[in-house]
Amino acid sequence: MVARVVEGDDPRVLQLGHRPRLAAEAREGLLVEEAAADHLEGHEATQADVPGPVDGAHAPLAEQGLEGVGAQPTGQPGDGPSGEVGGLRGLRSARRFDHRLQATPQRTAGARDSARSRGSSARSSRRCRGPAGRQSPRRTGADRAGPAAPGCYHAAVREEELVDELLAGAGDACAQASDGPGGGGVVLGPGDDAALLAPPAGHTAAWSVDDHIEGVHFRAAWCSPRALGRKAVGAALSDLAAMGARPAGALLALGVPKGFGRNEARALGLGVGEKLSAARAALLGGNVARSTAGLRVSVSVLGWVPAGRGLLRGRARTGDALFVSGTLGLARAGLLHLERGGDPREELFAPAVARLLDPEPRLALGETLAARGERVACMDLSDGLARDLPRLLAASGVAARVDAERLPGPPADLARALGETPAALAWVGGEDYELLVAGSHELEGCNDLRRIGCVVPGPPGAVRVSGEFPGARAKGFDHLAP
Numbered sequence: 001m002v003a004r005v006v007e008g009d010d011p012r013v014l015q016l017g018h019r020p021r022l023a024a025e026a027r028e029g030l031l032v033e034e035a036a037a038d039h040l041e042g043h044e045a046t047q048a049d050v051p052g053p054v055d056g057a058h059a060p061l062a063e064q065g066l067e068g069v070g071a072q073p074t075g076q077p078g079d080g081p082s083g084e085v086g087g088l089r090g091l092r093s094a095r096r097f098d099h100r101l102q103a104t105p106q107r108t109a110g111a112r113d114s115a116r117s118r119g120s121s122a123r124s125s126r127r128c129r130g131p132a133g134r135q136s137p138r139r140t141g142a143d144r145a146g147p148a149a150p151g152c153y154h155a156a157v158r159e160e161e162l163v164d165e166l167l168a169g170a171g172d173a174c175a176q177a178s179d180g181p182g183g184g185g186v187v188l189g190p191g192d193d194a195a196l197l198a199p200p201a202g203h204t205a206a207w208s209v210d211d212h213i214e215g216v217h218f219r220a221a222w223c224s225p226r227a228l229g230r231k232a233v234g235a236a237l238s239d240l241a242a243m244g245a246r247p248a249g250a251l252l253a254l255g256v257p258k259g260f261g262r263n264e265a266r267a268l269g270l271g272v273g274e275k276l277s278a279a280r281a282a283l284l285g286g287n288v289a290r291s292t293a294g295l296r297v298s299v300s301v302l303g304w305v306p307a308g309r310g311l312l313r314g315r316a317r318t319g320d321a322l323f324v325s326g327t328l329g330l331a332r333a334g335l336l337h338l339e340r341g342g343d344p345r346e347e348l349f350a351p352a353v354a355r356l357l358d359p360e361p362r363l364a365l366g367e368t369l370a371a372r373g374e375r376v377a378c379m380d381l382s383d384g385l386a387r388d389l390p391r392l393l394a395a396s397g398v399a400a401r402v403d404a405e406r407l408p409g410p411p412a413d414l415a416r417a418l419g420e421t422p423a424a425l426a427w428v429g430g431e432d433y434e435l436l437v438a439g440s441h442e443l444e445g446c447n448d449l450r451r452i453g454c455v456v457p458g459p460p461g462a463v464r465v466s467g468e469f470p471g472a473r474a475k476g477f478d479h480l481a482p
Contacts, residue, residue, distance in 0.1 A: 159288055165262045166254075169229075169269025170276070170283045177249060177282035185248050185304060186282050195284035197248060203304040206245035210236040210301075214257075214294030218357075222338050225264045227357045228297060229271020235382065236299040237279055237361040238433040242380040244311040244370025245303030247281035247363065253298040255291030268297075279363060309370045311378035316396035316438035316455050320377075323437040323449040325362050328385060329409045329422065330355040332429025336418050348414055359433040365447040366435065376439035384430040390461040392436060399458025404467030406452045423467070 167174050167190060177189025188196035199205055212218055212232040223231065233250060240247050252272060256265075276283055284302075305311075334352035338344060344353040362380075369376055377396055381388050385407075393400050409415065409422025418425075437449060444451050458464075 161262060162256070162260075162265045163288060165265040166252075166269040166272075166288075167283075169266040169271075170273035171270070173273040173276035173281070173283040176277070176280070177284055184280070184282060186284065189249070189282055190285045192285075195249065195251070197284075197302065200304055202307050204307050204310065206240055206243045206303045206305050206310065208236065208239035208243075208301055210239065210299055212297045212299075214296065220295070222344070223357055225267035226271040228295075229268045229273075230275045230358050231271075232297045232299045233272050233275035233301075234359040234361055235431075235433060236301045237275070237281070237363065238359065238380040238382065240301055240303040241361045241363045241366035242311060242378050242435060243303070243305055244309060244366045244378070245305040246367055247276075247279045247301060247303045249282040249284040249302055250276055251284050251300040251302075252286035253300070254286070254288050255296035255298075256288060257291045257294055260295060272299075279361070305370055309373060311366060311369055311376060313377055313379050313392045313395035314397075315375050316377035316392060316398055317375075318398055318455055318457050320438040320455040321441045321444065321451050322389075322400055322402065322453040322455060323439070323443055323451050324381070324385070324408065324434055325365055325437075325448050325450070326432070326434045327408050327410060327426075328381065328432050328434060329415075329425025329427075329429035331359070331431040331433075332384075332425050333410050333414055333418060333420070335431075336420070348417060352410065352414065356431060359431065361433055362435045362447075365449070368447055369437065369443075374439060374443075376437055376443070378435055378437050381432050381434045381436055382430060384428050385436065386427050387430070388436060389463055392438065393455070393463065394461035396438070396455075397460045398455050399460070399462040399464070400453055401456050402453035402463060402465045404465055406450070408450050408452075427465070 174190060176184065177186050177195070185197045185200055186195070187198050210232070212228065212235070214220060218228060218231065236250065237247055250272075254268075272283060281301075281303075330352045334344075334349060334354070334356035337346075337349045337352060338356075342349060344350070366378070369378065377392055379388060379392050389400060389402070404423050404427075407423045407426040409424075409426035412422055415422045415425055435449075437443065438455055441451070443449055456464075
C-alpha cells in the first residue's frame with residue numbers, strides 16, 4: 001500500500017537507517033483535497049499499519065495506525081466531537097487508568113518545524129472531504145459522537161489524555177475512591193495496577209459485569225456519551241440490587257473507535273460518575289483499548305452483602321407469591337418509539353425514553369429484602385418478564401401462574417399510540433431493570449412490590465398466563481437468537 005499525499009506534496013516521512021520500507025518518491029495522483037493535516041518530513045511509506053516508534057517506517061495516512069503521526073489540531077477544543085477536527089483514535093496499548101504511563105515517542109524536530117512553517121493552510125477551518133470530494137458536515141459538542149468522514153486524517157489523541165478527561169468527568173466518583181479506607185471498603189482507587197478493597201466485617205462480596213455494545217445495546221443517534229455512561233452503570237448496578245448488595249465501586253473498560261476523543265471521554269465519564277455517586281460507589285479504575293467495531297463499554301461492579309443473606313434465584317418454593325417492582329414495559333415503549341423515528345422529547349413518550357436510556361437500579365429494595373433475613377428468590381428484569389421469570393423458576397425447580405390483569409404495564413394511552421397493549425409491553429419488554437421476587441405474601445407493598453401471580457408445582461421453568469393478550473406466548477429477548 002502507499003500513503004495518500006497531503007495537498008499534492010511529498011509527505012516525506014523520516015525512517016530509521018536500516019530496513020528501508022519507503023518508496024523513493026511520492027506517487028502522482030494520490031491526494032486528499034483540503035485535508036486537515038500538516039506536511040510531514042520524509043518519503044512515502046509503502047506499508048501501512050506498522051507498529052513502532054513514530055520515526056520508524058510507517059504510513060502517514062494509516063487509517064488504523066498504532067500511533068498518530070503528523071497532523072496538528074485544526075481547531076480549538078469544542079470545534080468537533082473530540083475537541084479537535086478529527087484525531088487519530090488508535091491507541092498503542094490497553095493500559096489501566098493510572099498516571100504512570102510510559103512516555104510515548106514524539107514527532108522529530110524536523111517534522112515539528114515543518115508543521116509550524118507550513119501549517120497555516122492546513123490549520124484552517126476547512127473540513128475533511130470524503131471520496132468524490134463530498135464535504136462532511138461539521139459536528140460540534142460532546143453529545144454528537146460518531147465516526148468521522150471516510151478519507152479524513154485524524155490528529156493523535158494520546159491515551160493518557162483521553163483517560164484524564166474520563167476521570168475528570170467522573171469527578172466525585174473518583175474522589176470517593178481516593179478517600180482511603182472507609183465504610184465503602186475501598187482502600188485504593190485509580191492510579192495503580194489494581195484497586196485495593198477491604199470487605200466490611202460480616203459481609204460477602206458480590207461481583208458482576210455488564211456490557212453495552214454499539215449497535216446491540218444502544219445507537220449513537222439516540223444515546224449521547226453522557227447518557228451511555230449513566231445507562232451502562234445503571235444496568236450493571238441492577239445486578240447488585242438483585243443480590244441485595246450495597247455498591248462499593250466499579251471498573252470501567254472501554255473499546256473506543258476512531259472519532260472518540262476528549263470531549264466524548266469527559267461526557268462519558270460525567271455520566272458514569274453521576275450514576276456511581278448517586279449509589280455512593282467509587283470508580284476504582286479501568287482499561288482503554290482501540291475498537292474497530294464501534295464503541296464498547298463494559299462495567300464491572302462490586303458490592304457487599306451481609307453474609308448468608310444474599311438474594312438468590314433458586315429459593316422460590318411452591319405457594320410463594322410472585323412480585324415485581326415498579327412499572328414493566330416502559331423501556332420497550334421507549335425503544336419502539338425511537339425505532340419509529342419518534343422525538344425523544346415528546347411529552348407522552350419522554351418517561352419511556354428516560355427508562356430506556358437512564359435505568360434506575362432498585363438498590364434500596366434489594367438491601368431492604370436482604371436486611372429482612374427472609375427466604376426470598378430474586379433477580380433483575382433485563383431481558384423481559386417472559387424470559388427472566390422462567391430462569392428464576394428453573395433455578396428453583398418450580399413453575400408459576402401469572403395473572404395478566406395484574407401486570408403493571410405502561411399507561412393505556414401510551415400503549416395505544418404504539419399499537420400495543422399494556423400487558424403485552426409488560427410481558428415482553430426488557431431493560432426495565434425492575435426486580436422480580438418470589439416470597440411471602442406479606443411482601444406485597446414492600447418498597448413498591450406488586451403481586452402478579454404465584455409459584456405452583458409443575459415442570460421447572462413452566463409459566464401459565466391467565467388471560468389472553470397479543471404476545472402472551474412470546475419468549476422475551478435472547479442475545480444469541482438467530
